[in-house]
Amino acid sequence: MVAAVTDLRLPSRLSAPEPGWTAQADVVVVGSGIAGLTTALEARKAGRVLLVTKTFLDEGSTVWAQGGIAAALDPEDSPEQHYSDTLVAGVGICAEDAVRVLVTEGPQRVRELMALGANFERTLEGEIALTREGGHGRDRIAHAGGDATGREISRALIEALHAVQEDPTIEVVEHALVIDVLTDRARRACGVSLHVIGEGQRDGVGAALGRAVVLATGGFGQVYASTTNPPVSTGDGIGAALRAGAEVADLEFVQFHPTVMWLGRSAHGQQPLISEAVRGEGALLRDVEGRRFMVERHPLAELAPRDVVAKGVITAMLETGADHVWLDARHLGADFLQRRFPTIVARCREFGFDPATQLVPVAPAQHYASGGIRTDLHGRSSLPGLYACGEVSCTGVHGANRLASNSLLEGLVFGHRIAVDLADALPPQAEPVDRPGTPRLLDPDARLFIQGAMTAGAGVVRTEASLASASMCLADLAAERQADVPSTEAWETSNLHDVAATLVRHAALRTETRGGHWREDYPDRDDSRWRGRLVSTVSDDGTVQTRFEELR
Ligand SMILES: Cc1cc2nc3c(=O)[nH]c(=O)nc-3n(C[C@H](O)[C@H](O)[C@H](O)COP(=O)(O)OP(=O)(O)OC[C@H]3O[C@@H](n4cnc5c(N)ncnc54)[C@H](O)[C@@H]3O)c2cc1C
Numbered sequence: 001m002v003a004a005v006t007d008l009r010l011p012s013r014l015s016a017p018e019p020g021w022t023a024q025a026d027v028v029v030v031g032s033g034i035a036g037l038t039t040a041l042e043a044r045k046a047g048r049v050l051l052v053t054k055t056f057l058d059e060g061s062t063v064w065a066q067g068g069i070a071a072a073l074d075p076e077d078s079p080e081q082h083y084s085d086t087l088v089a090g091v092g093i094c095a096e097d098a099v100r101v102l103v104t105e106g107p108q109r110v111r112e113l114m115a116l117g118a119n120f121e122r123t124l125e126g127e128i129a130l131t132r133e134g135g136h137g138r139d140r141i142a143h144a145g146g147d148a149t150g151r152e153i154s155r156a157l158i159e160a161l162h163a164v165q166e167d168p169t170i171e172v173v174e175h176a177l178v179i180d181v182l183t184d185r186a187r188r189a190c191g192v193s194l195h196v197i198g199e200g201q202r203d204g205v206g207a208a209l210g211r212a213v214v215l216a217t218g219g220f221g222q223v224y225a226s227t228t229n230p231p232v233s234t235g236d237g238i239g240a241a242l243r244a245g246a247e248v249a250d251l252e253f254v255q256f257h258p259t260v261m262w263l264g265r266s267a268h269g270q271q272p273l274i275s276e277a278v279r280g281e282g283a284l285l286r287d288v289e290g291r292r293f294m295v296e297r298h299p300l301a302e303l304a305p306r307d308v309v310a311k312g313v314i315t316a317m318l319e320t321g322a323d324h325v326w327l328d329a330r331h332l333g334a335d336f337l338q339r340r341f342p343t344i345v346a347r348c349r350e351f352g353f354d355p356a357t358q359l360v361p362v363a364p365a366q367h368y369a370s371g372g373i374r375t376d377l378h379g380r381s382s383l384p385g386l387y388a389c390g391e392v393s394c395t396g397v398h399g400a401n402r403l404a405s406n407s408l409l410e411g412l413v414f415g416h417r418i419a420v421d422l423a424d425a426l427p428p429q430a431e432p433v434d435r436p437g438t439p440r441l442l443d444p445d446a447r448l449f450i451q452g453a454m455t456a457g458a459g460v461v462r463t464e465a466s467l468a469s470a471s472m473c474l475a476d477l478a479a480e481r482q483a484d485v486p487s488t489e490a491w492e493t494s495n496l497h498d499v500a501a502t503l504v505r506h507a508a509l510r511t512e513t514r515g516g517h518w519r520e521d522y523p524d525r526d527d528s529r530w531r532g533r534l535v536s537t538v539s540d541d542g543t544v545q546t547r548f549e550e551l552r
Contacts, residue, residue, distance in 0.1 A: 007543070008471075008501055008502070008505050008543070008544040009541070009542040009543050009544070010242065010243070010478075010497075010498045010501060010502075010538055010542045010544060011243075011439070011440035011441070011442075011478065011494060011497075011498070011542060014179050014180055014239075014243070014439065014440075014441055014486075014491055014494055016179045016180065016193050016195070016205055016439075016486065016491075017204075017205045017486065018205070019193060019205050019206045019207040020203075020204045020205055020206060021201055021202055021203075021204070021206040021207075022206060022207045022208075022209060023050060023173075023202065023206065023207070023208045023209070024050075024208075024209050024210070024429070025047070025048045025049055025050035025171070025208070025209075025210050026046060026047025026048045026049065026210060026211050026212070026426055027040075027043045027046055027047060027048070027049045027050070027210050027211065027212050027213075027214065027422055027426070028049075028050050028052065028191060028192055028208045028209070028210035028212070028213045028214070029043065029049060029050070029051045029052070029214045029216060030052055030053070030178045030192060030213070030214065030215050030216060030217055030237065031053055031054075031060065031215070031216035031217045031218060031237070031390070031392070032051060032053040032057045032058070032059075032060065032158075032172075032216075033060035033061060033062035033063075033154070033216060033218055033390055033391075033411065034062045034150075034153055034154070034157065034390060034408050034411035034412060034415070035216035035218075035389040035390025035391070035392075035393075035410075035411035035414070035415050036051065036053070036214070036216030036217075036389070036390070036415075037051075037057075037154075037157035037158065037160075037161060037415075038157065038389075038411060038412055038415030038416060038419075039214050039216060039387075039389055039415040039418050039419055040161065040170060041157065041160055041161060041164070041170075042415065042416055042419030042420075043214070043418070043419040043422050043423075044164065044167070044169045044170055045419060045423045046419065046422035046423040046426055047169070047211070047422075047426060048168070048169050048170070048171075049169060049170045049171070050170075050171050050173065050208055050210065051161075051170065051171070051172045051173070052172075052173045052176035052178060052192075052194060052196075052208060053172070053173070053174055053176060054175070054176065054177050054178075054217075054232050054236070055174065055175060055232055056174055056175075057158050057161070057172065057174060058154050058155075058158060059230060059232050060154075060218050060230060060232055060233070061150070061218050061219060061221075061229055061230060061233060061391065062150045062153060062154050062218075062408070062411075063150045063151050063154045064150055064228065064229075064230060064273070065149050065150025065153070065407075065408055066147040066148070066149060066150065066273060066275035066277065066343065066344065067131075067133055067141060067143065067147070067149065067275040067276055067277040067280075067404060067405050068120075068131065068133075068141035068142050068143035068144070068149045068277065068405050068408075069110060069141065069142050069143075069149060069153070069405055069408040069409050069412070070082065070106070070133075070136065070140050070141050070142075070403070070404070070405035070406050070409055071103075071106040071107045071109075071110045071140060071142065071409060072103060072106070072107055072138075072140055073107050073110065073111075073128055073130060073140065073142060074130055074138065074139060074140065076138070077138045077139075077140050079100075079103040079104045079106070079107070080103075081137060081138060082103040082106070082136075082138075082140060083099055083100060083103045084137075085135055085136050085137050085138075085403055086099050086102070086103065086397065086403045086406060087099060087399070088135065088305070088403075089135045089305045089306075089398075089399070089401050089402065089403035089515075090397075090398055090399020090400055090401055090402075090403070090515065091307075091399060091400040091401055091514045091515040091525065092399065092400070092514070092525070092527060092531055093250075093396075093399040093400050093514070093515075093531060093532065093533060093551060094396060094397060094398065094399035095395065095396025095397065095399075097377060098377060098395045098396045098397045099396075099397050101377055101413065101414075101417070102395075102397045102406065102409060102410060102413050105413045105416070105417075106409045106412070106413055109409070109412045109413050109416055110142060110409070110412070113153065113156065113157075113412060114128075116156055116157070116160050117156040117159060117160065118144065118152055118153050118155075118156035118157075119144055119145075119152060119156075120142045120143065120144045120149075120152075121142075121143055121144060121145075121146075128142055129142075129143070130142060131143060131277055131280055131281070132280045132303070133276045133277055133280045133303070133404035133405055134276050134279065134280070134300070134302075134303045134304060134305055134306055134309065134404050135300075135303075135304070135305040135306070135403045135404055136403070136404065136405075141277065141280075141404075141405045143277070145342075145343075146339065146340050146341055146342045146343065147275055147277065147340070147341045147342065147343045147344050148342075148343050149408070150408070153408065173196060173198070173202060173208075175196060175197040175198060176194050176195070176196045176198075176208075177194060177195045177196075177236070177488050177491060177492075178192045178193070178194045178215075178217070178236060178237075178240060179192070179193045179194060179195060179205075179240070179491055180192065180193045180240050180243060180244065181213060181215075181240050181241065181243075181244035181246075181383070181386060182207060182209070182432035183244055183245075183383070183432065183433065183435065184430035184431055184432060184433060185430070185431075185433050186384075186430070187245065187383070187384070188383070188384040188385040188427070188430060189212070189213045189244065189383055189384065189385035189386035190209060190210065190211070190213075190385060190429065190430040190431070190432050191207055191208050191209035191210050191213065191432055192207070192208050192213055192240070193205065193206070193207055194206055194207070194208055195486075195488065195491070207432065209429060209432070210429070211385070211426045211427055211428065211429050212385050212386075212387060212422055212426060212427075213385060213386050213387065214379070214387040214388070214389055214418055215237040215240065215241060215373060215381075215386065215387070215388045215389070215392050215393075216237070216388070216389045216390045216392060216411070216415070217235075217236050217237030217238075217392045218232065218233050218237070218390060218391045218392055219233045219235070219368060219369040219391040219392070220233060220234065220235030220238060220369050220495075220496070220499045221233045221270075221366045221367070221369075222234045222235070222269070222447075222451070222492075222496060223235060223366070223450065223451065223454050223496050223499055223500050223503070224365070224366040224451055224454050224455050224459065225268055225269075225451040225452060225454075225455040226260070226267065226268065226269075226271050226365040226366065226455065227269070227270060227271065227365055227366040227367070228257055228260055228270065228271060228272075228273040228365055228366070228367045229270060229366065229367070230270055231269065231270065234492040234495050234496050235369075235495050235496055235498075235499035236491075236492065236495045237372075237373065237388065237392035238251075238372055238373060238392060238495070238498075238499050238502075239494065239495030239496075239498040239499055240495070241373040241381060241383070241386065241388065241392075242498055242502065242536070242537075242538045242544075243498070243538060244383055244386065245383055245537060245538065245539070245540075246373055246374070246381040246382050246383040246386055246388075246537070247373070247374040247381065247382040247535050247536070247537050248371065248372060248373055248374060248394065248502065248535070248536050248537075249371055249372075249374040249394045249396075249533045249534065249535045249536075250370055250371025250372070250394050250396075250398075250399075250400075250506075250533050250534070251369070251371040251372070251499070251502055251503040251506045251534075251536070252371070252503060252506035252507040252510050252516075252517045252534065253369075253370035253371050253398070253399075253400045253401060253514075253515050253516040253517050254366060254368075254369060254370070254458075254503070254516045254517075255306055255307070255310075255366075255367050255368035255369075255370060255401060255402055255516045256306075256307075256310045256364040256365060256366055256367060256459070256460045256516070257273060257276075257306065257310070257364060257365060257366075257367035257368075258285075258306060258309040258310040258312070258313045258362070258364050259273070259274045259275075259276070259278070259279070259285075259309075259313075259327055259362040260272065260273050260274065260362060260363060260364065260365035260367070261273075261274060261347070261348070261351060261353075261360060261361065261362060262323060262324035262361040262362055262363040263351060265323065268451075271365050272347045272348075272350075272351065273367070274327055274344055274348075274360065274362060275341070275344060276303075276306070276404050277340075277341070278327070278329055278341060278344065278355075279302045279303055279327075280303065281332060281336075281340060282329075282331070282332055283302070283327055283328060283329035283332060284302055284327075284328045284329075285302050285309070285312070285313065285316075285325055285326070285327060285328070285362075286325065286326045286328050286359070287316040287317075287319070287320050287322070287325050287326070288320045288322040288324070288325065288326065289320060290326075291316075293312055293315075293316040293325070294309060294312050297312045297315075298312070305401060305403070306367075306401065306402075306404065307400075307401045307515050307516055307518070310364040310460055311460070311518060313325050313362070313363065313364055314364060314460050314461060317363065323361075323363065324361040324362060324363045325361075325362060325363070326359035326360065326361060326362070327355075327359065327360045327361075327362045328359055329355045329356070329360070330355070330356060330357060330358070330359070332355075332356075333356065334356035334357075337355055337356050338356075341355075348360055364460050366459075368391065368402050368407060369391055369392075370394075370398040370399070370400065370401060370402050370515070370516055371394045371506075372388065372391065372392045372393045372394040373386075373388035373392055373393050373394060374393075374394045374535060375387070375388050375389075375393050375394065375395050375414070377395075377417065378417050378418065378420075378421040379393065379395075379414050379415075379417055379418035379421065380421065382537075385427070387418050387421075387422075389411060389414050389415050389418055390407075390410065390411035390414075390415070391407060391410075391411070393410075393414065394533075395410065395414055396533070397410055398410075399515065400514045400515025400516060400517060401515030401516045435540065440478075440482060440494075441482060441483040441486060441490045441491065441494050442477065442478065442481055442482065442483060442490060442493045442494045442497050443481040443482060443483040443490065443493065444483065444487065444489035444490050444492075444493050445481065446477045446481040446493050446497065447489070447492075447493045447496060449473065449477055449481075450473075450474065450477065450493070450496050450497055450500050451496075453469070453470045453473035453474060453500070454470060454500050454503075454504075456469070456470070457469050457470025457471075457473070457504070458470050458500070458503060458504050458507050460518060461518050461520050462507050462517070462518060462519050462520065463519065463520050463521045464508065464521055467504055467507050467508040468508070470500075470504050471501070471504045471505070471508065474497060474500055474501045474504065475501075477497060478497060478501075501544075502536050502544060505536070505544060505546060506534045506536065506546065507519075509534060509546060509548075510530060510534060511526070511529075511530075512524065512525055512526035512529065512530045513525060514530065530548075531550060531551050532548055532549050532550040532551045533548070533549055533551070534546055534547070534548055534549075535547055535548075535549055
């Protein structure tokens with residue numbers, strides 16, 4: 001057990017009015033990104049599925065994914081090499097059994113996705129076209145629509161869903177914000193409370209009951225002031241899982257993407273990403289004085305793992321006193337850029353930059369949560385009946401840092417595994433019971449303060465002092481900024497707070513630098529003390545308990 005840095009108590013449950021309606025299914029899936037859609041489509045074999053999602057079916061990080069999906073599809077490549085690259089990126093703390101599952105089952109799942117209708121780009125010979133991204137020793141990234149891979153995957157999965165929706169085993173409810181996980185007397189997940197903006201019977205706060213619940217709610221980028229994640233990424237699944245008593249792990253490992261378009265100091269929320277694939281095709285990073293600073297920092301230069309490039313960019317910014325560095329893609333040529341990266345070129349032009357003729361200003365921004373709800377190899381969380389899949393989960397495949405393009409693959413592989421597990425074992429439906437704890441809710445105005453505190457105190461570079469200051473700010477917000485009226489924004493802000501407070505606690509405890517966790521006051525990796533993961537749970541009174549589990 002690790003000594004507490006500070007005592008931490010979260011609001012133990014969110015204020016939700018009594019449910020006005022109840023829906024019933026065998027499996028309740030929350031979220032409609034690659035993880036939720038894959039799970040829902042396949043879980044039909046287990047029984048009736050209810051898929052609920054916060055806004056529209058195609059909202060979430062999945063549609064924004066540009067670079068592609070990684071799998072050893074080339075005959076020259078092998079799962080073994082993908083495995084080694086993933087372990088290197090994860091800096092010594094990947095769950096090796098989970099990585100093995102990912103890389104060995106990945107190629108088959110990608111082929112199934114293609115059979116379902118996802119159109120990945122092909123070579124002139126008709127083979128799947130594969131490119132390379134940072135940290136990969138081989139060309140292994142399948143991509144679609146130039147740089148619109150996520151949109152194509154989402155389209156294919158949603159079309160498949162519509163094709164079976166006539167089928168009474170699957171029902172979709174959009175504009176449904178899940179608030180909390182409901183548990184029965186035996187402390188087993190048996191549904192969710194949710195707020196639906198709808199019409200007729202399903203409007204307002206309700207309960208969706210199921211024999212199992214799958215959280216596939218994506219990441220928590222909105223915890224930070226600047227992120228590549230869309231507005232729906234508010235960490236709701238992690239907040240709900242924590243309050244239900246499930247374990248969360250590795251929250252301190254946050255990936256900051258090194259090349260996010262820099263739009264000025266006042267820019268806020270989701271920012272345009274310039275995919276790693278652009279560097280994969282030869283674009284260079286230069287500081288504001290024109291120097292290629294990555295060459296001296298890593299043998300792979302611009303294609304080093306993301307944390308190394310993000311640190312290189314931050315260091316170059318500090319050395320030159322600039323707010324950004326430059327991405328130089330001019331030598332790739334207008335025709336190639338337009339053909340290979342149509343979305344990125346359009347986004348750059350939207351903001352006044354032509355990458356074929358101009359340098360583009362970039363800086364790191366929050367991009368990916370390597371940690372989340374801890375699961376086993378079948379997606380089961382520590383709370384019976386509760387599964388987690390995709391970015392909200394912590395299967396352990398990413399360790400301290402995700403290898404580029406492994407996240408779409410994780411949603412696909414583990415979504416399939418969850419469906420298989422559900423088909424094997426669904427318990428009878430149980431009745432939810434009221435959980436103890438004082439209901440509390442944060443005022444939506446607190447969101448900007450949370451984002452400011454997290455960016456300043458728990459961003460790319462962290463110190464004991466910066467984390468203590470973030471922690472203090474979060475505690476003050478919880479004490480002083482309570483909302484009187486429940487609303488979507490208040491529920492989301494409360495989740496952002498719970499995720500942020502737990503993340504800061506992990507980051508303060510981990511006195512070393514590893515992957516997506518950079519402690520300036522502890523600049524070295526310390527395997528003698530920290531080769532393992534921090535795991536947190538919340539008890540009924542809201543107290544957070546954090547323990548360290550060493551890897552064997
Ligand atoms: C700009 C960008 C580029 C990326 N590029 C790549 C790439 O090239 N390759 C790669 O592998 N990864 C990439 N990633 C990461 C990858 O896209 C995500 O990790 C992955 O798509 C996550 O899928 P998911 O299904 O877990 O979550 P998401 O796709 O984020 O879906 C989450 C779903 O949950 C819903 N939801 C959230 N909260 C609630 C709630 N309270 N109630 C109900 N529903 C809720 C959301 O509305 C959404 O439908 C990128 C990410 C971004 C942001």
